């Protein structure tokens with residue numbers, strides 16, 4: 083414990099609340115955890131790092147009582163424990179925010195927050211009290227505007243994430259586990275999240291934090307445990323001072339230059355997509371944009387700025403109320419996805435679980451969901467061909483496991499995301515709409531994915547990209563649109579914008595907004 | 604690499620002696636745990652149930668079961684009784700896999716049967732009758748589909764309304780009378796045997812075979828499974844969800860039309876009260892055959908076994924001279940057990956067993 087860097091010093095003062103040793107968990111055909119060690123102290127933020135499929139989510143599900151370890155030792159507050167289920171873990175003081183949101187769509191926000199531990203007396207639920215307390219929690223999370231009586235179904239992805247955070251906070255837990263909580267959050271929301279995490283740790287609560295964004299781990303983390311192929315490849319590294327190179331090589335077993343592929347010198351080709359005056363009331367208005375063959379256009383903006391809605395409207399998943407979408411010089415009928423797909427559009431939507439995946443079905447069928455009929459002869463499917471094509475994309479994206487006949491349900495979150503994007507790489511798509519394509523994808527695969535997107539563009543595909551990560555938008559795109567409150571406030575070549583410019587633009591108050599609009603016009 | 608003192612970096616894999624080498628990751632899967640093998644396990648289970656029913660029958664009436672001719676003949680009786688309901692269950696399986704439900708099948712059979720046996724229709728002969736039954740079934744199915752897909756009605760409500768309306772229309776057409784079929788060809792279908800196998804059973808097998816191909820080998824089947832698995836994902840993948848939903852209910856209606864002819868042939872007549880509660884039998888058979896009520900999963904073979912199991916139970920009770928009330932209670936119990944099996948999947952069973960010390964935790968080497 084000598085010569086500890088500053089970052090880990092605070093963490094070492096708290097006593098150990100959780101200690102795992104040699105934990106093993108197998109699924110049919112997969113050893114997800116293969117002897118994992120973990121030590122978490124009170125008041126620290128302990129980060130878990132590892133590639134997609136390394137076993138992070140499985141590990142936290144073991145902690146949360148969702149999975150039972152096959153063998154190994156879990157010590158919680160000095161006692162050996164074996165939780166019979168999630169409820170037992172919560173009672174013992176472990177609250178969890180899962181990677182795949184586990185909210186009940188048709189219950190209200192407040193009901194979701196207090197699901198299973200409703201404030202009550204004599205068996206009657208205090209609805210008013212639940213709503214009040216939920217409002218208070220949401221306020222603490224900086225989202226007092228989410229009404230406790232709204233149905234969760236009607237919330238955007240980020241809103242759902244806030245609700246599941248509120249749920250975790252509603253238990254007076256001693257350990258809060260967060261599995262990629264920032265994946266659906268925009269920049270400012272992540273700041274908010276970190277403020278809350280600091281409040282929690284100041285009270286001596288321990289946090290286990292999972293993220294693929296190393297810069298977040300530097301900012302909030304105290305110590306890092308690295309998983310690789312279900313084993314701990316390093317424990318208790320200082321979060322702030324361990325060189326990135328070390329972290330990456332312990333995660334992946336190789337070193338990765340985390341860079342964006344170079345932009346080609348060639349000019350983009352003919353115009354593919356032309357959007358004019360597109361609008362939907364309450365979401366966005368008056369949007370004009372063009373995408374050319376071979377061009378990557380990025381849209382930056384906060385969650386709620388209307389970017390996802392814009393993408394879905396272009397695709398026809400939402401019905402446009404004003405304006406036109408023209409592909410290859412021909413207008414697309416509003417609100418008709420099938421027509422858009424026939425015209426060569428493809429979209430990887432924001433929420434993989436509810437919008438994109440058939441969880442119970444094999445990987446290859448998920449990949450070929452858009453184009454299985456192109457492999458078919460006279461209406462008869464050709465699963466052999468489909469599997470071969472899916473294999474090709476799986477290799478390209480480093481999907482793990484490679485067996486494309488496995489159910490998507492059994493894949494890790496990042497690998498599920500690769501399936502969502504991979505679907506549109508099978509060919510035939512000429513304009514790709516990508517909504518948060520790298521959500522939950524690890525550093526190594528992310529670089530691969532960037533390269534794949536760039537290669538597509540080099541082959542003449544146009545790409546329209548939405549991402550909460552400003553560096554990603556700037557690094558990958560040729561041209562950037564900045565959206566705020568449903569309007570495009572700036573369009574510029576990516577090389578002319580800096581991260582600060584974009585952040586200023588997306589967050590600027592309404593006064594500056596007016597002037598920028600004039601500038602942009 | 605600078606490593607500070609408290610850090611621990613893992614040594615080579617051999618360091619973890621108790622566990623198998625990395626090769627164990629992704630290693631073999633025992634078939635009874637593999638999710639993909641679930642339908643096979645279930646079908647084997649249903650075959651087991653059939654064998655058990657046979658054994659019980661043999662125990663109760665050893666006199667009958669010792670006669671090979673009688674046994675074979677009895678199996679044919681079971682198949683014949685299963686035929687009409689089986690055809691309907693094939694259509695029902697598609698609708699349920701596609702995320703819907705069709706409560707109107709019994710009523711549609713009655714409507715198709717009555718419409719096909721009016722004096723006017725009978726004047727066109729057997730072909731006219733068959734055509735009418737099928738056209739009425741498909742037409743009513745399309746109405747169901749339109750209500751669900753474009754009218755945005757919940758399938759339960761839309762087809763419930765159709766159930767009531769179709770029975771009403773059937774009563775109207777028939778004037779609540781039993782309509783006798785005078786067509787020799789139609790009446791002979793139920794009596795016909797090919798190579799000793801009743802024609803009705805053959806029709807069931809053909810319909811089930813076509814259904815199997817349609818579900819497992821065609822783009823139509825793929826769309827069905829996709830829509831039932833996640834309608835929004837299917838829509839965003841460019842699948843015409845509404846159009847396909849229409850077709851699913853039309854398919855169910857088609858099966859009702861076929862079943863109507865089969866029942867008309869069996870009874871040599873039709874009436875508005877025919878095929879009562881067929882919807883429940885068809886749904887129950889599909890579910891004990893492993894079709895997920897929430898959609899996205901199911902098999903034709905499972906549904907076929909489901910129907911045959913029900914038919915065999917009815918048969919057994921008839922042989923044993925037991926009251927039908929008991930029979931219905933047994934059927935109810937079987938449905939419950941089947942659904943329980945669906946929920947408690949094998950993995951959870953083994954987990955349960957492990958938790959309660961029924962099996963060894965894990966072979967430690």
Ligand SMILES: Nc1ncnc2c1ncn2[C@@H]1O[C@H](COP(=O)(O)OP(=O)(O)OP(=O)(O)O)[C@@H](O)[C@H]1O
Nearest residue numbers: 109114134135136137138139140492493494495496
């Ligand atoms: N229910 C399951 N059935 C079978 N295999 C599973 C199941 N859940 C997870 N796995 C497998 O276990 C391994 C670890 O998955 P896990 O979800 O823990 O990864 P992860 O580290 O969280 O990855 P990611 O960063 O992509 O979220 C993967 O190979 C995954 O395919």
Ligand SMILES: [Mg+2]
Nearest residue numbers: 139181494495
């Ligand atoms: Mg995960």
